[in-house]
Amino acid sequence: MHLSSTRAAPRRSKPARLPVLAALVLALLVLVASPATDASPLSTARFLRNLPDAPSTVPFLSRANAAALRVGAWLTSPVDGAAFRYQRALTGGSGAFQFDLTCDAPAGTPSTGLGVCATAEKALQRAAARLASEWAFRRTVRVAVSLFLPKPDSATTLGVANPSARFPVRHRDDKAVYLYPTALLKQGDWPEIDKGQVEWPSYDILAQFNSARDWWVADAGAPIAQTQRDLELVMTHELLHGLGLGDDTLMATPVTSQTPLRLAPLWDSTPASVQPPPMDTPSQLTWAGDDFYRFTAPSIWNRFTVLDGRPVAARTAPLAAAFTRLTQSGKLTSTSTSGRTEGNVRYAAVDVLNALLADKPSEALMADLGKLATTPGALVFDAAAWPPSAARVSGVPRIQLETAAAYSAGTSLVHLAASASADGPDFLMTGRVRTGTDFNATIGALRAPASGIGPLAKAMVTALGYTPRPAAGKSVQYTEFAKHADLLPEALREPSATRAVPGAPDDAAAGSTSQAKSVPGSSGDKADGTQKASSPTSAAAGSRGSVKVWTAILVLAVMAIASS
Numbered sequence: 001m002h003l004s005s006t007r008a009a010p011r012r013s014k015p016a017r018l019p020v021l022a023a024l025v026l027a028l029l030v031l032v033a034s035p036a037t038d039a040s041p042l043s044t045a046r047f048l049r050n051l052p053d054a055p056s057t058v059p060f061l062s063r064a065n066a067a068a069l070r071v072g073a074w075l076t077s078p079v080d081g082a083a084f085r086y087q088r089a090l091t092g093g094s095g096a097f098q099f100d101l102t103c104d105a106p107a108g109t110p111s112t113g114l115g116v117c118a119t120a121e122k123a124l125q126r127a128a129a130r131l132a133s134e135w136a137f138r139r140t141v142r143v144a145v146s147l148f149l150p151k152p153d154s155a156t157t158l159g160v161a162n163p164s165a166r167f168p169v170r171h172r173d174d175k176a177v178y179l180y181p182t183a184l185l186k187q188g189d190w191p192e193i194d195k196g197q198v199e200w201p202s203y204d205i206l207a208q209f210n211s212a213r214d215w216w217v218a219d220a221g222a223p224i225a226q227t228q229r230d231l232e233l234v235m236t237h238e239l240l241h242g243l244g245l246g247d248d249t250l251m252a253t254p255v256t257s258q259t260p261l262r263l264a265p266l267w268d269s270t271p272a273s274v275q276p277p278p279m280d281t282p283s284q285l286t287w288a289g290d291d292f293y294r295f296t297a298p299s300i301w302n303r304f305t306v307l308d309g310r311p312v313a314a315r316t317a318p319l320a321a322a323f324t325r326l327t328q329s330g331k332l333t334s335t336s337t338s339g340r341t342e343g344n345v346r347y348a349a350v351d352v353l354n355a356l357l358a359d360k361p362s363e364a365l366m367a368d369l370g371k372l373a374t375t376p377g378a379l380v381f382d383a384a385a386w387p388p389s390a391a392r393v394s395g396v397p398r399i400q401l402e403t404a405a406a407y408s409a410g411t412s413l414v415h416l417a418a419s420a421s422a423d424g425p426d427f428l429m430t431g432r433v434r435t436g437t438d439f440n441a442t443i444g445a446l447r448a449p450a451s452g453i454g455p456l457a458k459a460m461v462t463a464l465g466y467t468p469r470p471a472a473g474k475s476v477q478y479t480e481f482a483k484h485a486d487l488l489p490e491a492l493r494e495p496s497a498t499r500a501v502p503g504a505p506d507d508a509a510a511g512s513t514s515q516a517k518s519v520p521g522s523s524g525d526k527a528d529g530t531q532k533a534s535s536p537t538s539a540a541a542g543s544r545g546s547v548k549v550w551t552a553i554l555v556l557a558v559m560a561i562a563s564s
Contacts, residue, residue: 085104085105086103087100087103088100088103088121089101090124091125091128092124092125092126092127093125093129093131093133093137093505094129094505095140096128096131096132096137096140096141096505097128097131097142097143097239098141099124099128099145100142100143101120101146102145102146103117103120103121103146103211104146104147104149104211105211117211119220120145120211120231122219123215123217123232124235126232127235127236130451131239131243131453132469133450133451134449134461135466135467135469136468136478137467137505138188138189139186139503140503140504140505141186141205141243142203143203143206144205144206144207145209146207146209147209147211148209148210158209158229159207159208159234159238161207161238161239161242162207162241162242163183163204163205163243163247164201164204164205165182166180166182166247166299167179167182167185167198167276167491168275168276168297168487168491169481169486169488170486170488171303171484173387176297176303176313177297177298178297178298178299178300178302178303179249179296179297179298179299180244180300181242181243181244181247181300182200182201183204183244184243184244184464185198186200186204187465187467187478188479188481188482189478189480189481190481190482190486190487191482192487195495197494198487198492198493204242205239205243207235214227214229215229216228216229216231217231224437225436226435226436227436228436229433230438230439232439233428233452234433236452240428243461243466244299244464245301245414245460246301246415247300247301247302249297249302250265250266250302250312250315250316251263251265251312251316252265252266252288254370255353255356255366256357261367261371261373261374261407262357262363262367262370263369264316264319264353264369265316266287266288266296267292267293267294267352268292268294268295268296268343269285269287269288269290269292269349270286271293271346272293272294272344275491276491288349289349290348290349291346291347291349292348292349292351292352293343293345293346293347294323298312298313301464303385304381304383304460305379305381305382305401306379307369307372308372308378308379315369316365316369318362319362319365322362323352323356326356326359331355332347332351372403373403373407373412373413374403374404374406374407376403376404376405377400379400380398380399380400381399381463382398382399383396383398383399383460383462383463384463385463386463386484387484388465388481388483388484389462389464389465392462392468393459396455396459399456399460400416401413402415402416402417402431403417404419408431411431412431414431415429415430416431416456417430418431421454424446424448424454425448425449425455426448426456426457427442427446428452428453429456429460465481466479467479
């Protein structure tokens with residue numbers, strides 16, 4: 001999501017894009033600054049990329065408007081050719097997280113110290129320690145982090161983060177398939193993981209932050225100014241989204257620019273036969289791209305979401321049935337040249353959405369989703385809905401999610417309701433954060449836990465399947481996924497004794513694991529449309545490679561701190 005702090009331009013209709021499944025819904029969590037006295041909404045908007053113009057009779061997002069919303073500009077080289085690049089591999093949370101940090105510092109920054117980069121490194125490790133103080137991680141979560149220098153049109157962007165991929169898992173109790181973010185899947189006890197049958201992406205979470213913003217950190221030596229933002233607060237919020245908090249796939253797409261608001265699920269833009277799905281990149285959208293194969297499965301987050309008394313998955317299921325009905329009746333024409341099996345027949349996304357808008361029952365359903373998305377109190381998170389973690393969240397009431405009367409793509413539906421939580425211990429995961437907010441001071445003032453992660457936010461992440469850290473002296477009892485769910489066999493590969501299995505956090509040493517370095521940058525470094533690793537703003541670092549990983553961050557789901 002591209003946010004502007006000068007006053008966010010009116011959002012055009014956007015068949016928004018949440019991606020990442022094997023980059024899924026991504027969540028691209030985008031943080032955007034707002035005027036100093038304003039609260040800015042945290043959001044997870046998705047963006048339409050390369051969608052052909054729809055017929056003039058349907059108020060769909062045009063190609064021109066879609067181009068204006070693309071986030072690819074964030075990663076183009078800055079005008080400043082004197083920028084320095086700082087790279088470091090480090091761990092946080094006693095090895096629970098492993099980071100590859102790439103930081104591009106503005107011109108004039110000393111080649112030693114690199115102020116904002118060293119500041120970001122410390123803030124990132126403290127944010128990881130906050131999460132690790134609340135949950136025990138069976139396997140290390142790998143995160144690619146970039147502090148980038150923006151172009152002028154994205155100078156007010158604060159940052160983005162999202163899971164890099166999602167894997168399909170079938171729950172035995174309801175027989176439904178849910179999409180698990182990579183970081184969560186790594187915490188599972190499935191034997192296929194130890195056999196090397198899961199094809200892990202290079203990173204589990206992708207994150208970017210704007211190194212040109214006026215950041216403040218707790219060890220700055222001076223109180224936070226009203227124009228500053230606490231980088232540690234923002235990073236903590238984003239890492240929680242990267243773990244899967246707010247990963248909605250079922251109400252992620254505003255379909256038209258007209259009222260009433262109409263919402264629809266994401267759709268798969270790769271065939272069902274391609275498993276595991278590829279990562280979402282600008283050149284190949286895994287979800288919500290030009291191609292439409294079928295509606296996307298619910299995420300594990302959607303196992304817990306209840307809309308006006310009914311599970312969101314039950315409310316949206318008729319849209320998948322309507323799609324099948326329209327294809328069988330001949331009202332939709334396939335664009336496939338081969339692969340006619342179910343889930344492998346390709347349609348143009350524009351044609352499918354237009355057909356659903358013209359289908360009265362489907363249009364009414366999408367309008368009803370939009371109405372409920374703007375009805376305060378209509379959407380809740382039922383933390384006790386999944387057996388493996390139900391006992392650990394017993395007694396937690398249904399948690400109210402954001403459904404303010406004014407719908408905001410990326411802020412609504414995926415955060416705690418600000419009206420109920422913004423002024424209490426769960427302030428961190430509401431959809432708003434104010435400038436001039438000192439994280440630690442706010443924790444004390446609102447009587448939040450020392451980690452800053454409130455009891456409701458902790459219950460939601462625990463409900464997804466993460467294991468809460470036990471009291472001192474107690475042994476960790478990890479969540480038992482394999483008793484309750486199965487990895488889909490078509491998403492696995494053959495066992496291999498030579499494939500590495502992700503290590504446990506204890507395998508990683510705390511602190512930095514490689515020497516930092518700074519190198520002069522140059523603008524305009526590109527190869528075949530993709531930035532070279534030496535470009536100051538190409539994102540991921542070092543030995544793990546990252547031009548490919550960071551093109552994936554251009555995907556669409558965005559949980560962002562945006563300007564209102």
